[in-house]
Amino acid sequence: MDFDLSQEQVAIRDTVRELVQDRVAPRAAEIDEKAEYPKDIERLFADNGILGIPFPEEYGGISGSSVTICMGIEEIAKACATSSLILAVQALGSYPILVAGSEEQKKRLCPPLASGEEVAAYALSETGSGSDAAAMKTKAKRYGNEYVINGTKQFITGGSIAGTLVVFAQTDPQANHKGISAFVLERETSPWQAPKLEHKLGIRGSPTAQLVFDDVKVPAANRLGEEGAGFKIALAVLDRSRPGIGAQALGIAEGAFDYALAYARDRQQFGQPISSFQGIQFMFADMATQIEAARHLVYLAATKVDAKAPDLTKVASMAKLFASDMAMKVTTDCVQILGGYGYISDYPVERMMRDAKITQIYEGTNQIQRVVIARSLLK
Amino acid sequence: MDFDLPPQHASFRDAVRELAQGVALPLAAEVDRDHRFPEKAVKAAAEAGLMGVLIPREYGGAGLDALAFMLCIDELAQACASTSVIVDVHTSVGSEPILLFGTEEQKRRWLPRLASGELLGAFALTEPGAGSDAASLQTSARRHGDGYVLNGTKVFITNIGRAGLYVVFARTGPEERAAGVSAFLVPAETPGVRAGQIFKKMGLNGSPTGELVLEDVVVPAANRLGAEGQGFTVAMRALDSGRIGISGQALGIGQAAVDEATALLKERGRGQRGSPHPASRPLGSPRLGAGGSLPTWWGGQGDDFTLADMATRLESARLLAYNAAWLCAAGRPFTRQASMAKLHCTDTAMQVALDAIQLAGEEGTISGTPFERHVRDAKALQIYEGSNQVQRIVIAREMIQ
Numbered sequence: 167m168d169f170d171l172s173q174e175q176v177a178i179r180d181t182v183r184e185l186v187q188d189r190v191a192p193r194a195a196e197i198d199e200k201a202e203y204p205k206d207i208e209r210l211f212a213d214n215g216i217l218g219i220p221f222p223e224e225y226g227g228i229s230g231s232s233v234t235i236c237m238g239i240e241e242i243a244k245a246c247a248t249s250s251l252i253l254a255v256q257a258l259g260s261y262p263i264l265v266a267g268s269e270e271q272k273k274r275l276c277p278p279l280a281s282g283e284e285v286a287a288y289a290l291s292e293t294g295s296g297s298d299a300a301a302m303k304t305k306a307k308r309y310g311n312e313y314v315i316n317g318t319k320q321f322i323t324g325g326s327i328a329g330t331l332v333v334f335a336q337t338d339p340q341a342n343h344k345g346i347s348a349f350v351l352e353r354e355t356s357p358w359q360a361p362k363l364e365h366k367l368g369i370r371g372s373p374t375a376q377l378v379f380d381d382v383k384v385p386a387a388n389r390l391g392e393e394g395a396g397f398k399i400a401l402a403v404l405d406r407s408r409p410g411i412g413a414q415a416l417g418i419a420e421g422a423f424d425y426a427l428a429y430a431r432d433r434q435q436f437g438q439p440i441s442s443f444q445g446i447q448f449m450f451a452d453m454a455t456q457i458e459a460a461r462h463l464v465y466l467a468a469t470k471v472d473a474k475a476p477d478l479t480k481v482a483s484m485a486k487l488f489a490s491d492m493a494m495k496v497t498t499d500c501v502q503i504l505g506g507y508g509y510i511s512d513y514p515v516e517r518m519m520r521d522a523k524i525t526q527i528y529e530g531t532n533q534i535q536r537v538v539i540a541r542s543l544l545k
Numbered sequence: 546m547d548f549d550l551p552p553q554h555a556s557f558r559d560a561v562r563e564l565a566q567g568v569a570l571p572l573a574a575e576v577d578r579d580h581r582f583p584e585k586a587v588k589a590a591a592e593a594g595l596m597g598v599l600i601p602r603e604y605g606g607a608g609l610d611a612l613a614f615m616l617c618i619d620e621l622a623q624a625c626a627s628t629s630v631i632v633d634v635h636t637s638v639g640s641e642p643i644l645l646f647g648t649e650e651q652k653r654r655w656l657p658r659l660a661s662g663e664l665l666g667a668f669a670l671t672e673p674g675a676g677s678d679a680a681s682l683q684t685s686a687r688r689h690g691d692g693y694v695l696n697g698t699k700v701f702i703t704n705i706g707r708a709g710l711y712v713v714f715a716r717t718g719p720e721e722r723a724a725g726v727s728a729f730l731v732p733a734e735t736p737g738v739r740a741g742q743i744f745k746k747m748g749l750n751g752s753p754t755g756e757l758v759l760e761d762v763v764v765p766a767a768n769r770l771g772a773e774g775q776g777f778t779v780a781m782r783a784l785d786s787g788r789i790g791i792s793g794q795a796l797g798i799g800q801a802a803v804d805e806a807t808a809l810l811k812e813r814g815r816g817q818r819g820s821p822h823p824a825s826r827p828l829g830s831p832r833l834g835a836g837g838s839l840p841t842w843w844g845g846q847g848d849d850f851t852l853a854d855m856a857t858r859l860e861s862a863r864l865l866a867y868n869a870a871w872l873c874a875a876g877r878p879f880t881r882q883a884s885m886a887k888l889h890c891t892d893t894a895m896q897v898a899l900d901a902i903q904l905a906g907e908e909g910t911i912s913g914t915p916f917e918r919h920v921r922d923a924k925a926l927q928i929y930e931g932s933n934q935v936q937r938i939v940i941a942r943e944m945i946q
Binding site for chain 2: 367
């Protein structure tokens with residue numbers, strides 16, 4: 167048993183933390199207000215190797231460990247949830263290649279992502295196929311050495327700005343989920359359209375796009391795994407990325423908690439700091455306990471991803487479920503502690519509360535996580 | 546014992562509902578998006594007499610009671626929370642103190658104009674350094690000839706910039722804390738009165754909130770409400786019944802969230818969204834989603850249980866609020882019950898709004914959908930007119946003392 171991070175991980179964490187506090191934290195309010203993708207932060211992460219965290223060294227990256235990815239996401243999310251998605255989605259969009267790609271595909275497709283030259287995205291959801299991914303309508307038809315993709319994807323994080331996009335499509339519509347295949351689209355050769363970006367409650371700087379594929383051609387060499395293996399790949403990827411959403415929720419909660427704690431020590435009412443009141447102290451005690459419990463679940467799940475443990479699916483879902491529910495509760499309570507100031511956008515906690523909500527929804531709603539956990543228990 | 550609404554209350558509620566659904570609801574998304582004062586809805590409310598619900602007929606009001614007031618705010622909030630808070634603050638803490646503490650002359654002078662909606666009311670107690678600890682307020686009212694000169698800055702003032710009359714609390718004497726506070730009626734056009742920063746908020750975007758700046762504002766003694774040093778009593782009594790209004794607002798947001806979640810699950814039941822509801826599946830057919838891969842959880846028991854919990858919580862909140870309003874209307878003590886209602890109704894509204902957006906999933910987070918608006922609107926209710934921490938202090942104090 168060892169709850170410590172390795173020296174190398176501590177070094178990466180400290181680098182990320184410093185960079186985030188210096189360069190990302192001061193931008194967070196503006197990114198939210200303008201609802202604009204922070205290209206400058208993407209470049210900052212690329213230049214400092216942060217976008218290389220999801221990749222092992224042999225593919226041009228610096229880690230590839232889920233623990234390290236989670237650590238990075240957590241640090242960034244403490245200051246800016248939108249910016250944490252740049253790393254989280256880089257990991258999500260690359261996992262299919264790392265999990266299911268051939269050696270040739272990994273060598274070819276990963277280095278531009280690991281260097282941050284390109285960013286990745288992951289296109290699974292559709293209008294009629296959210297939690298029920300197998301009901302998807304997007305089709306890929308094979309003509310010789312290439313496939314032609316037609317369809318529309320919905321709620322694709324970073325889908326409008328990605329250079330590399332993993333798309334799931336039916337190659338055999340009669341076979342339901344067993345007819346789904348996974349493809350890597352490179353924007354230059356297989357361009358797709360992003361006609362619509364959503365305006366959202368939170369993570370407002372992270373573009374959530376509707377993607378349209380109108381006779382998009384993709385070489386057969388960019389199919390990941392066999393035809394029909396797509397659904398398995400999609401689920402395997404989500405198993406691996408869910409601890410990252412847990413880490414994001416954890417970071418958002420910690421950011422709000424730290425701000426509210428400092429505020430409570432400073433804010434005077436009834437002639438004393440509000441932190442001296444037991445009602446407020448108990449709120450902080452409960453929040454800190456919840457955060458601590460969530461942190462351990464998130465990092466347990468991350469170690470299971472790295473060890474390819476047999477109970478990875480269950481624990482990853484537990485981490486995502488618990489950490490995101492915790493983040494919603496903690497951020498709502500942090501707004502409460504700041505009172506009226508918590509409700510206005512001059513202070514960061516209302517943004518953090520809005521950002522927390524999506525962690526209960528995306529990469530499998532928390533209802534889906536419960537289904538997954540219950541199924542693993544009853545198997 | 547009789548839990549039914551009296552017939553005149555029920556028909557009043559139905560009339561407000563028609564107005565709220567007809568006028569306020571269609572504007573709600575736009576008002577929120579553009580941070581725009583819901584002019585049309587407030588005007589319609591005024592024309593229907595809703596700005597004077599609590600004001601007796603002899604002063605131009607409707608002469609109704611606290612229960613009717615709560616029903617009114619509930620109905621408005623079901624349609625548009627911004628509209629409801631504007632009317633609520635005007636009616637309760639913005640006008641009622643005159644009714645409760647005003648001289649006959651003050652009542653005759655101000656109530657008819659407030660009741661008709663010609664003047665919008667507002668309540669200015671909170672200061673940057675005096676939130677939950679309202680008795681520490683610093684705004685000063687210095688005696689000057691036959692009047693007072695007010696100086697100070699109030700913060701988080703609902704209806705800022707729109708109000709024609711502010712009920713302002715200021716320090717008139719050297720007495721410590723609450724004992725030195727007096728209440729004043731300050732018309733917005735008085736020289737030295739101005740709106741300071743208008744806050745950008747998480748929700749309730751149609752309702753302006755901001756600073757009220759008072760610089761050498763000369764107020765005649767005839768505008769002092771109650772005796773010198775009675776101001777804090779005025780404020781606390783105003784907030785007691787104000788909490789009944791906020792409870793109504795919470796019920797409205799909560800009810801809208803429950804109704805929208807119910808409609809969503811019904812639609813899924815008809816197969817119009819996502820997987821079929823189990824009730825629409827023939828008995829004994831396999832529990833599989835449309836793709837054949839997942840159990841039909843969507844619209845299944847998990848969601849049904851969430852909806853059941855939402856409705857149960859809301860019903861319990863509704864009864865607490867009705868009880869507080871009923872006690873108030875009967876002239877009986879209601880401070881503890883009003884605080885309990887405010888605490889439980891607003892916590893319920895927050896929880897129910899979060900549950901509803903969770904049921905809606907990602908599409909519920911898109912701007913312009915009622916789901917995400919309810920979440921942003923509901924949060925304010927746990928904070929204003931006494932944060933829920935203050936409600937707990939009031940409840941415990943009422944029980945222990």
